[in-house]
Amino acid sequence: MYAINYTERPEEEVTLAGASKTTVRWLIGRNTGAKTYAMRLFKIAPGGKVPLHSHDEEHEIFVLQGRAKLLGAPEETNAQKDDVVFIPSNVEHGYDNTEGTEDFRFICVIPLLNKDE
Numbered sequence: 001m002y003a004i005n006y007t008e009r010p011e012e013e014v015t016l017a018g019a020s021k022t023t024v025r026w027l028i029g030r031n032t033g034a035k036t037y038a039m040r041l042f043k044i045a046p047g048g049k050v051p052l053h054s055h056d057e058e059h060e061i062f063v064l065q066g067r068a069k070l071l072g073a074p075e076e077t078n079a080q081k082d083d084v085v086f087i088p089s090n091v092e093h094g095y096d097n098t099e100g101t102e103d104f105r106f107i108c109v110i111p112l113l114n115k116d117e
Contacts, residue, residue: 002033006041014042014050021048021097030111030112038112044068044097044104052094059093059109061085069096079106 003039006027014022022044030036044066052071068079071094078093079085079095088092097104 006089007063009041011043016050016053018047018051022050023114026102027107030075034112036112038066038110040108040110042095042104042108044095046100047098047104048104049096049098050094052092054063054090054092055110056089057085059085061087062107063084064105064107066097066100066102071096103110 005097009025009027009032011023011025014024022042024043025041026032027041027061028034037074042050043055045061049071049103061079061084063079065081067078069077070077070085072092095104
């Protein structure tokens with residue numbers, strides 16, 4: 001068991017092709033003792049986005065701050081502070097904060113598959 005401040009985890013640029021002004025912190029993952037799930041903190045600055053992409057793992061998201069368009073939703077959908085978002089496995093998704101005026105920050109929990117941190 002441990003408790004640390006989230007700022008003790010390194011903040012890294014998201015390197016997905018087409019992503020801009022986006023960082024991630026792996027708060028909990030395989031490298032920090034987890035065996036089943038990972039918890040990540042994403043920050044998309046105003047003007048930033050994460051383009052459409054998909055993964056084998058599902059995503060459970062809790063929005064901490066801001067508002068952004070959810071790319072890949074069947075109709076135009078926004079997520080904002082205090083919303084929860086569920087993205088099933090292998091569903092294309094992305095986040096667009098290009099029109100935002102504040103950071104879009106969210107916690108994303110995923111199952112740890114063999115390829116994950």
